[in-house]
Amino acid sequence: xxxxxxxxxxxxxVGSIELLNSIFAVDVNEAVLHAATRAYLMNQRQxxxxxxxxxxxxxxxxxxxxxxxxxxxxxxxxxxxxxxxxGIAFGPKPRSYRTGMNxxxxxxxxxxxxxxxxxxxxxxxxxxxxTETFSTKTMVNxxxxxxxxKKSLVVLPEVNKxxxxxxxxxxxxxxxxxxxxxxxxxxNADKFIITEAAVxxxxxxxx
Numbered sequence: 001x002x003x004x005x006x007x008x009x010x011x012x013x014v015g016s017i018e019l020l021n022s023i024f025a026v027d028v029n030e031a032v033l034h035a036a037t038r039a040y041l042m043n044q045r046q047x048x049x050x051x052x053x054x055x056x057x058x059x060x061x062x063x064x065x066x067x068x069x070x071x072x073x074x075x076x077x078x079x080x081x082x083x084x085x086x087g088i089a090f091g092p093k094p095r096s097y098r099t100g101m102n103x104x105x106x107x108x109x110x111x112x113x114x115x116x117x118x119x120x121x122x123x124x125x126x127x128x129x130x131t132e133t134f135s136t137k138t139m140v141n142x143x144x145x146x147x148x149x150k151k152s153l154v155v156l157p158e159v160n161k162x163x164x165x166x167x168x169x170x171x172x173x174x175x176x177x178x179x180x181x182x183x184x185x186x187x188n189a190d191k192f193i194i195t196e197a198a199v200x201x202x203x204x205x206x207x
Contacts, residue, residue: 002118006125006196009138011145014127017196020203024118026111033116035101036109036183042097051091054079060086110206113186124148124193131162139166143173146193153189155181157197178202 001018002025008014019025054060060079067074081089101109117123124146131138143149151172156163164175174185178198186192194202 004118004123004125006127007146008127009129009142009145011147017125017199019118019123019199020207023111023203023206024114024123026108026115028112028116028119029108030112032105032109033112033183033187036106036113037187039099039101040182040184042099045097047095047097049092050094051088053089053091054081054087057085057087107206109183110181110186113183114192117186117192122191124191125196125199126193127196129154129156129163129195130160131166134162134165136166136169139163139173140170143170143193146191148191148193150190151188152191152193153181153185155192155194155198155202157195157201179205 001021003016003018005013006015006017054077057079060077060083062078064075064078065072075083077083077086079086081087114123126142126146129139129142143152152174154167154173154175155178156175157178159177167173167175174189176182176185178194178201181202
């Protein structure tokens with residue numbers, strides 16, 4: 001098992017915790033990480049984009065000129081795609097971009113993402129994250145103290161409105177629960193910050 005130090009909100013070391021090799025020390029599968037990230041991003045798409053076809057644009061009811069005898073190409077409507085103000089040929093229409101992954105592959109992707117973060121030294125375990133009031137300043141100071149001033153993913157053991165709201169105004173910081181983290185957020189963050197309680201719960205759920 002890998003042993004990681006535990007710090008408090010001031011950045012002071014207050015203990016250590018062991019991380020399971022089956023979650024935080026597996027071989028990183030880049031192909032699965034790519035598939036999981038792609039699936040996540042595709043599932044965020046609304047798929048509401050739409051263009052007007054020749055049947056949907058206004059006008060074009062009359063044949064521009066007679067079929068034969070003009071020397072020009074035959075035309076049936078001024079709203080065909082080759083005409084200015086005509087409809088769009090083969091343009092996008094509303095559709096679903098949703099794609100899925102089986103449970104086993106999702107687990108492999110999650111373990112790979114967590115293992116990559118730990119191997120790079122970007123996992124920070126905090127004994128607890130709390131605040132009595134909505135205070136962005138408190139959380140900014142905590143991030144500075146633990147060395148996470150760039151993009152960070154903060155994982156909590158339970159919903160804490162005070163903490164979540166305090167992080168909301170900090171650019172680049174995303175909060176999540178231990179059982180709702182996803183591969184994209186882990187890889188997109190420079191630092192993976194998790195509370196000691198959340199580590200224990202995560203290991204119980206995913207071990």
